[in-house]
Amino acid sequence: MIEMKSVSKTFGKKKVLDNLYLTIDKGVYGLLGPNGIGKTTLIRSILGLYDIDDGEIIIDGKIMDSNKKNTGMIGYLPQQFGMFKELTTAEVLEYFSILKGICARDLKKEIVRCLSVVNLQHDRKTLVGALSGGMLRRLGIAQALLGDPKLLIFDEPTAGLDPEERMRFKDIIASISKDRTVIISTHIVQDVDVICNHILIMKSGSNIIQGTKEEIRSFAREKVYRILCGDQDKISGKRYIENIEEDGGTNYYKVLCSDRQKIGTVLSPTVEDGYMSIIKEV
Numbered sequence: 478m479i480e481m482k483s484v485s486k487t488f489g490k491k492k493v494l495d496n497l498y499l500t501i502d503k504g505v506y507g508l509l510g511p512n513g514i515g516k517t518t519l520i521r522s523i524l525g526l527y528d529i530d531d532g533e534i535i536i537d538g539k540i541m542d543s544n545k546k547n548t549g550m551i552g553y554l555p556q557q558f559g560m561f562k563e564l565t566t567a568e569v570l571e572y573f574s575i576l577k578g579i580c581a582r583d584l585k586k587e588i589v590r591c592l593s594v595v596n597l598q599h600d601r602k603t604l605v606g607a608l609s610g611g612m613l614r615r616l617g618i619a620q621a622l623l624g625d626p627k628l629l630i631f632d633e634p635t636a637g638l639d640p641e642e643r644m645r646f647k648d649i650i651a652s653i654s655k656d657r658t659v660i661i662s663t664h665i666v667q668d669v670d671v672i673c674n675h676i677l678i679m680k681s682g683s684n685i686i687q688g689t690k691e692e693i694r695s696f697a698r699e700k701v702y703r704i705l706c707g708d709q710d711k712i713s714g715k716r717y718i719e720n721i722e723e724d725g726g727t728n729y730y731k732v733l734c735s736d737r738q739k740i741g742t743v744l745s746p747t748v749e750d751g752y753m754s755i756i757k758e759v
């Protein structure tokens with residue numbers, strides 16, 4: 478469990494985290510938010526890679542010590558996971574195992590276990606340079622799993638992956654999430670919808686809205702309309718056009734509306750609609 482109490486973090490004059498409170502329990506959490514809002518800063522603060530200016534971060538009852546990095550007790554997949562191309566996958570994991578302090582006696586077994594979880598057990602001797610982008614990302618996940626940490630943080634794990642690899646990622650998360658806290662920071666709302674059971678929406682450095690998928694959808698209930706393109710000026714109140722779609726030769730807008738409308742058709746909201754409603758304040 479992670480508890481953040483009154484956490485602040487400033488870069489120069491910019492207060493990125495500002496008196497932030499957050500409690501995260503077991504489960505798979507999707508962390509969403511606009512570019513530059515502070516998701517990476519939040520993650521790096523939890524990992525102890527950034528010293529916070531104020532407040533406390535408590536992980537499993539222990540107050541984080543700013544002099545001690547948490548990367549050993551937390552499995553972390555950074556946005557860019559690259560490794561020496563001339564090492565084999567097993568050698569990469571051996572390297573990380575040593576950094577994590579895994580004892581030599583357990584090392585081989587642990588490497589085989591982690592490679593198997595990500596379906597790379599037959600690629601123990603494959604050079605990193607020969608891996609596809611998806612396989613490299615899976616090796617990154619295997620690295621995060623070494624030592625069996627109860628808290629896993631993945632930063633943009635599905636960016637650039639094809640649909641098959643994204644599905645694999647979803648299956649891996651399902652297989653490892655029991656009794657753990659998994660935080661996935663991403664811009665891909667559809668992935669959060671499929672993979673996560675809790676959603677964290679970072680609206681500002683002081684405000685993270687959290688809820689189940691249903692709770693997030695409910696922010697956009699009775700606010701999502703399908704209207705004919707050209708009818709947007711007939712909308713009363715605040716509006717935000719989410720997308721345009723073609724149906725039978727006619728173009729329609731999907732619009733978030735702050736007021737009830739007399740035009741168009743009301744649609745049931747998706748998690749993405751709920752997210753946009755929160756971020757755009759519609």
Ligand SMILES: Nc1ncnc2c1ncn2[C@@H]1O[C@H](COP(=O)(O)OP(=O)(O)OP(=O)(O)O)[C@@H](O)[C@H]1O
Nearest residue numbers: 488489491493510511512513514515516517518519
């Ligand atoms: N090391 C740093 N030094 C100075 N400013 C920083 C540093 N790290 C982040 N920032 C600033 O803090 C703000 C939040 O950045 P952060 O990377 O945490 O956002 P983010 O939500 O992860 O963004 P993205 O979704 O684009 O990855 C930005 O304005 C960024 O420029």
